[in-house]
Amino acid sequence: MEGKTLYTVTIFSENRVGLLNQISIIYTRRKLNIESLSVSPSSIKGVHKFTITSYSDRETIEKLVKQVEKRIGVLKSFFYTDDEIIYQEIALYKVPTEKLLEEPNLEKIIRKYNARILEMSRDYTVLEKSGHPEETEALFEDLKCHDIRQFVRSGRVAVTKDINEYVTMFIEERKQAKEDMR
Amino acid sequence: MSEKITGAEALLRSIEAEGVDTIFGYPGGAIIPVFDRLYDHGSKLNHILVRHEQGATHAAQGYARVSGKTGVVFVTSGPGATNVITGLSDAMMDSTPLVVITGQVSSESLGSDAFQETDVIGITQPVTKWNHQIRTADEIEWAVARAFYIASTGRPGPVVLDFAKNAQNELIEWKEYKKCDFIRSYIPYPEVDESEVDEVAAIINEAKSPMIISGHGVMIAEAEEELKALAEKADIPVSTTLLGLSTIPTSHPLNKGMLGMHGNIAPNMATNRCDVLIAVGMRFDDRVTGDVNEFAKQAKIIHIDIDESEFNKNVKVVASIHGDAKTVLQKLLPKVKEAKHTEWLNSFADDEKLEQEKVIQSEVFPAEGELKMGEVVHKVSQVAGANAVLVTDVGQNQMMSSRYFQYTAPKSIISSGGLGTMGFGLPAAIGAKIGAPERPVCFFVGDGGIQMTVEELGVILQYGVAVKIIILNNNFLGMVRQWQDLFYSKRYSQTPMVNPNFVALAKAYGIQAEDVESREELDEAIKRMMEYDGAYVLNVKVEQEGYVFPMVPAGSTMVNTVIAPGEKYQSTK
Numbered sequence: 001m002e003g004k005t006l007y008t009v010t011i012f013s014e015n016r017v018g019l020l021n022q023i024s025i026i027y028t029r030r031k032l033n034i035e036s037l038s039v040s041p042s043s044i045k046g047v048h049k050f051t052i053t054s055y056s057d058r059e060t061i062e063k064l065v066k067q068v069e070k071r072i073g074v075l076k077s078f079f080y081t082d083d084e085i086i087y088q089e090i091a092l093y094k095v096p097t098e099k100l101l102e103e104p105n106l107e108k109i110i111r112k113y114n115a116r117i118l119e120m121s122r123d124y125t126v127l128e129k130s131g132h133p134e135e136t137e138a139l140f141e142d143l144k145c146h147d148i149r150q151f152v153r154s155g156r157v158a159v160t161k162d163i164n165e166y167v168t169m170f171i172e173e174r175k176q177a178k179e180d181m182r
Numbered sequence: 183m184s185e186k187i188t189g190a191e192a193l194l195r196s197i198e199a200e201g202v203d204t205i206f207g208y209p210g211g212a213i214i215p216v217f218d219r220l221y222d223h224g225s226k227l228n229h230i231l232v233r234h235e236q237g238a239t240h241a242a243q244g245y246a247r248v249s250g251k252t253g254v255v256f257v258t259s260g261p262g263a264t265n266v267i268t269g270l271s272d273a274m275m276d277s278t279p280l281v282v283i284t285g286q287v288s289s290e291s292l293g294s295d296a297f298q299e300t301d302v303i304g305i306t307q308p309v310t311k312w313n314h315q316i317r318t319a320d321e322i323e324w325a326v327a328r329a330f331y332i333a334s335t336g337r338p339g340p341v342v343l344d345f346a347k348n349a350q351n352e353l354i355e356w357k358e359y360k361k362c363d364f365i366r367s368y369i370p371y372p373e374v375d376e377s378e379v380d381e382v383a384a385i386i387n388e389a390k391s392p393m394i395i396s397g398h399g400v401m402i403a404e405a406e407e408e409l410k411a412l413a414e415k416a417d418i419p420v421s422t423t424l425l426g427l428s429t430i431p432t433s434h435p436l437n438k439g440m441l442g443m444h445g446n447i448a449p450n451m452a453t454n455r456c457d458v459l460i461a462v463g464m465r466f467d468d469r470v471t472g473d474v475n476e477f478a479k480q481a482k483i484i485h486i487d488i489d490e491s492e493f494n495k496n497v498k499v500v501a502s503i504h505g506d507a508k509t510v511l512q513k514l515l516p517k518v519k520e521a522k523h524t525e526w527l528n529s530f531a532d533d534e535k536l537e538q539e540k541v542i543q544s545e546v547f548p549a550e551g552e553l554k555m556g557e558v559v560h561k562v563s564q565v566a567g568a569n570a571v572l573v574t575d576v577g578q579n580q581m582m583s584s585r586y587f588q589y590t591a592p593k594s595i596i597s598s599g600g601l602g603t604m605g606f607g608l609p610a611a612i613g614a615k616i617g618a619p620e621r622p623v624c625f626f627v628g629d630g631g632i633q634m635t636v637e638e639l640g641v642i643l644q645y646g647v648a649v650k651i652i653i654l655n656n657n658f659l660g661m662v663r664q665w666q667d668l669f670y671s672k673r674y675s676q677t678p679m680v681n682p683n684f685v686a687l688a689k690a691y692g693i694q695a696e697d698v699e700s701r702e703e704l705d706e707a708i709k710r711m712m713e714y715d716g717a718y719v720l721n722v723k724v725e726q727e728g729y730v731f732p733m734v735p736a737g738s739t740m741v742n743t744v745i746a747p748g749e750k751y752q753s754t755k
Contacts (some may be wrong), residue, residue, distance in 0.1 A: 069491070181364060
């Protein structure tokens with residue numbers, strides 16, 4: 001991704017069918033590959049939050065965010081560079097238990113990465129680690145020699161460092177605007 | 183008092199409550215219940231049966247653009263729905279309010295590849311302002327109210343309601359219809375930021391050589407008077423985009439003509455000299471700017487638009503005002519000081535003279551030779567009068583007619599600007615005439631474009647729609663031929679056309695028609711056409727290898743304007 005920056009776009013929307021498609025169309029038109037995507041209800045009742053990361057340049061992402069915000073059903077959309085947000089992702093690792101027990105430094109590794117064991121059976125063990133992609137990736141590298149069967153990562157979730165909560169403000173404004181009309 | 187009615191009936195009552203009186207449509211299996219109810223609504227809802235669903239959308243566009251009302255279309259599922267995609271894309275590009283109701287298979291069959299099932303929501307998402315699938319009858323009122331609100335407000339656009347057949351038949355309680363006037367996530371008319379207005383006024387007040395570009399947004403907002411007032415107060419020359427034509431009368435002294443690839447030389451060149459460029463309700467299309475990196479580089483560009491996502495999309499601006507053109511111009515006007523820019527205005531004269539001598543004279547007033555497109559347009563426009571509406575197809579006919587038609591009243595041009603849809607014109611002209619029956623509608627089309635939607639002559643036959651159709655017939659796909667001529671060594675790949683007898687074709691549809699082959703016949707034929715009470719086709723044989731000039735080659739800059747084959751514009755400055 002030469003000359004490109006990883007941008008995190010957050011989108012707050014009504015909880016309606018088809019919005020994800022409308023958003024992804026806008027990425028597709030600009031040929032932006034989505035690196036990660038996470039969608040879930042936000043802290044505001046009835047409002048969904050999308051967190052999407054992609055490599056781009058500032059100008060493109062700025063235009064994209066405006067076009068996303070234009071869609072009916074989208075309340076607010078923002079974009080950030082990594083230094084403007086606190087972000088995290090979660091990774092799960094499934095390793096044959098037998099192999100894992102062969103590791104002389106198992107305790108060390110788990111401590112080093114602050115990983116957790118979620119499940120352990122005769123056949124396999126599932127580890128969990130949350131962190132930045134390079135951290136979850138590093139644990140994957142260390143466990144690679146133990147025949148990892150599955151390694152999955154979630155999309156990014158993020159909160160801003162900004163003190164203002166623009167979405168809440170926007171929703172309040174719109175509530176007021178609706179009352180003023182009546 | 184409430185009563186039980188079907189979903190189909192609820193749809194019709196809802197659109198009646200929205201003030202709709204005209205529908206363009208075509209029935210089919212998945213929309214039969216709606217058409218069945220329509221049978222009893224004939225006194226209030228005038229349904230125009232088109233001959234192809236594409237025609238329904240373009241007719242609705244013509245209707246909407248001439249009247250300012252929302253165009254309504256009814257079609258069936260599957261092929262009926264896929265046939266409206268071109269019209270939806272066109273309406274999306276040219277900000278035209280449409281509500282298109284597509285029939286859909288019953289909800290329980292959705293996703294099963296049922297007969298005439300298509301994923302209409304999926305297909306139409308990129309080309310609609312909003313879409314929604316109605317699966318139960320109790321959603322109808324909500325969906326219709328939102329559809330009309332979204333289509334007609336803010337930057338207008340097309341909306342699709344995909345209406346499942348079970349919901350058409352389902353019984354519901356009918357209560358009073360409530361229009362939509364609020365959607366939390368949608369702010370159609372943003373409050374204008376006074377500080378933005380102050381900033382822009384200050385820039386205009388300091389300008390020595392300002393220029394206005396008036397776009398389609400001025401027409402949509404009906405801000406023609408405000409625009410004129412601003413131009414006159416601060417003595418600013420006005421240029422227009424293709425769809426902005428008729429936002430200022432042709433004869434107004436400050437109207438310096440159309441911008442763009444086939445625009446007028448003087449305003450095009452002035453984009454390279456002005457110090458402030460005030461763009462109102464337009465979006466810097468590449469056909470307007472040419473190479474965006476070279477466009478108005480020296481100027482402070484101010485952008486006034488209702489769509490915030492247009493700011494800095496194609497060109498960088500120094501200031502912008504987000505809002506409806508009418509509201510913004512009303513706020514701007516008192517803050518702009520009276521000014522005189524006599525010298526600046528006079529600087530347009532040399533290029534105007536050059537275009538007049540090198541291009542217009544031979545195109546509009548040829549003394550001999552074959553008929554020219556420009557002269558035909560000019561003569562029709564003179565006879566048609568001040569209130570006439572120009573409808574164009576796409577290609578040379580579009581550029582010639584838009585260049586040489588005289589505009590007096592607002593909303594006098596209907597053309598496929600953004601999408602450039604050949605075949606748009608005939609149905610759009612029909613829709614325009616139905617939307618403005620008191621205005622003469624002159625439709626210019628090529629021999630190629632007329633054949634793309636020629637089936638709509640059937641609508642003229644059935645409803646007696648009095649459109650005047652002028653075929654500028656050169657037996658070529660003329661605009662592509664022109665490009666092949668200028669840029670592809672005259673290799674006329676697939677552009678010569680063998681055409682039917684258009685007069686016989688028109689007559690088969692019961693439409694008055696005649697051929698015009700020479701200059702001597704032209705005036706009388708135009709007179710007969712305009713005086714005739716009804717539709718009329720003039721098949722005018724024009725010069726085969728004519729050119730639309732001036733021309734800024736695609737992706738090039740204004741200074742590279744071509745004014746004749748092999749002849750480039752030379753600056754007199």
